Every structure is written in C-alpha cells, then in structure tokens.
Amino acid sequence: MLATQDLTIRFGGHVAVNAVTCSFEPGTLTAIVGPNGAGKTTYFNLISGQLKASAGKVTLGGRDLSSLPASERTRAGLGRAFQLTNLFPRLTVLENVRLAVQAAREGAHHRGLNLWSVWSDHKALLERADEILESVALADKEDELVANLPHGDQRKLEVALLMALEPQVFMFDEPTAGMNAAEAPVILDLIRRLKADRSKTILLVEHKMDVVRELADRIIVLHNGALVADGKPAEVIASPIVQEAYLGVSKETA
Numbered sequence: 001m002l003a004t005q006d007l008t009i010r011f012g013g014h015v016a017v018n019a020v021t022c023s024f025e026p027g028t029l030t031a032i033v034g035p036n037g038a039g040k041t042t043y044f045n046l047i048s049g050q051l052k053a054s055a056g057k058v059t060l061g062g063r064d065l066s067s068l069p070a071s072e073r074t075r076a077g078l079g080r081a082f083q084l085t086n087l088f089p090r091l092t093v094l095e096n097v098r099l100a101v102q103a104a105r106e107g108a109h110h111r112g113l114n115l116w117s118v119w120s121d122h123k124a125l126l127e128r129a130d131e132i133l134e135s136v137a138l139a140d141k142e143d144e145l146v147a148n149l150p151h152g153d154q155r156k157l158e159v160a161l162l163m164a165l166e167p168q169v170f171m172f173d174e175p176t177a178g179m180n181a182a183e184a185p186v187i188l189d190l191i192r193r194l195k196a197d198r199s200k201t202i203l204l205v206e207h208k209m210d211v212v213r214e215l216a217d218r219i220i221v222l223h224n225g226a227l228v229a230d231g232k233p234a235e236v237i238a239s240p241i242v243q244e245a246y247l248g249v250s251k252e253t254a
C-alpha cells in the first residue's frame with residue numbers, strides 16, 4: 001500500500017500541497033483531479049521524489065521513502081513515466097526499451113559471465129522489449145532513432161519504459177496529453193489492461209472527465225493543495241465541491 005501522511009510542500013509563502021493524508025491500495029485506479037494549479041503534479045513530484053517535502057511522509061508497504069531520492073524510490077517500486085530527457089535520443093526505440101528492461105532486471109540474474117548466459121539473457125531481454133513495444137503499438141518503429149520520433153510516439157515510449165520497470169505503483173500524469181485521436185486509445189487501452197491485472201496500484205492525474213469516469217475506481221480531488229473530496233467516482237463527481245470548484249458549476253445549478 002502506498003500512503004502519504006500530512007504531505008506538505010511550501011514554495012516561499014505558498015503552500016502548494018497542504019497536509020495531504022491518503023492511501024492507495026493495490027488493484028485500484030485512483031484519479032487525481034482538481035483545477036489548474038491545485039497541486040496535482042506537485043503531489044506526484046512529492047511521491048516520486050522529484051521534490052522534497054517540507055513536512056509529512058511517503059510510505060510504500062510500510063517503508064518510509066521520504067528521505068530517498070527519486071532513483072531509489074523507483075527501485076522500491078514507484079514507477080512514473082520517464083521524462084523524455086531520460087531517453088537515449090541517438091539509440092533506437094528497441095534499444096531504449098531493451099536497456100530499460102535490462103536495468104530493471106539488473107541484479108536479478110547474476111550468474112557470472114559466460115557466453116551462454118550473455119546470449120540467453122540478451123534474447124530474453126529482446127523478447128520482453130518486443131512484447132512491450134507491441135503493447136504500446138510501437139513495434140513497427142523499433143528501428144527508428146528516438147530523436148526522429150514524433151511527439152505522440154515519444155510519449156508512448158515513455159509509457160513503454162515505465163512498463164519495462166514492472167513497478168508496483170504506476171503513476172500517469174496526463175498520459176494522453178498532446179496525443180492525436182489514434183494514439184490516445186493505445187495508451188488508455190494499456191492502462192485498462194494494467195487495471196485488469198488487479199494487483200497494481202495506479203494513480204492517474206487527468207483533466208479529461210470522460211477518461212476519469214471510465215477508468216477510475218476512486219477519485220480524489222485537490223483544491224488549493226488540500227484534499228477536499230475522496231470517494232467513488234459517481235459520488236465525487238456529483239458532490240457540490242466538485243461541481244463548483246472543479247467543473248465551474250454554481251451551487252444553484254449543481
């Protein structure tokens with residue numbers, strides 16, 4: 001179970017995330033919604049370790065991750081789509097995914113160096129990388145240099161690298177932003193399949209309410225950095241605070 005306890009960050013006098021206490025269970029997709037500037041991405045950054053909290057804790061399976069840098073939180077099982085700066089632009093799509101699979105499995109198969117194990121490991125890594133590329137509909141681009149990929153394909157590759165890590169927790173921050181009508185369904189389908197697995201913890205920051213309605217088991221709402229609603233999608237969407245604060249509907253029309 002992933003949990004945050006009184007998680008807080010201040011930028012000068014501004015409290016961007018304000019004492020957020022929340023836990024996220026395996027097998028559940030939680031959508032995090034709220035108006036622009038509500039603190040959603042900052043909350044993600046605090047969980048994944050891109051930002052250090054001013055106060056509060058992040059725990060995974062009871063282990064306190066609060067003092068760990070992002071790389072160690074990733075190793076502990078927190079997976080967030082890679083920033084594009086972490087891709088190798090002069091390598092091919094396949095090589096990028098193969099390296100991610102290899103990094104994730106490092107340490108798992110230390111059998112010493114012999115030609116047979118190098119060859120069989122390499123073959124297994126390529127097979128896994130191919131499988132992942134298939135799942136994000138990038139198999140036909142596997143030999144292209146990452147630097148030459150259009151934006152939508154680079155976003156798909158970010159998700160492919162996240163899959164390669166095989167984390168316990170998947171964090172998606174507007175995963176289909178900037179994608180065209182053909183690309184977005186591929187990513188949404190992938191999230192649907194991850195969800196069907198019922199063992200992963202999935203967090204999704206998403207503005208598109210149709211996507212939230214379809215995918216979320218639970219919605220939490222951030223507003224001015226604070227957690228203001230938490231519950232089943234239908235209840236949360238119907239709540240006055242969401243109608244008013246997020247959807248911009250006045251109390252009367254709600």
Ligand SMILES: Nc1ncnc2c1ncn2[C@@H]1O[C@H](COP(=O)(O)OP(=O)(O)OP(=O)(O)O)[C@@H](O)[C@H]1O
Nearest residue numbers: 011014015016034035036037038039040041042043
């Ligand atoms: N590094 C920073 N320094 C100063 N203020 C910051 C920093 N990062 C975020 N903020 C502020 O914190 C608040 C929350 O921002 P955040 O990006 O988390 O909101 P958000 O809910 O993700 O918004 P959006 O939906 O527009 O992406 C904003 O007021 C933002 O200006």
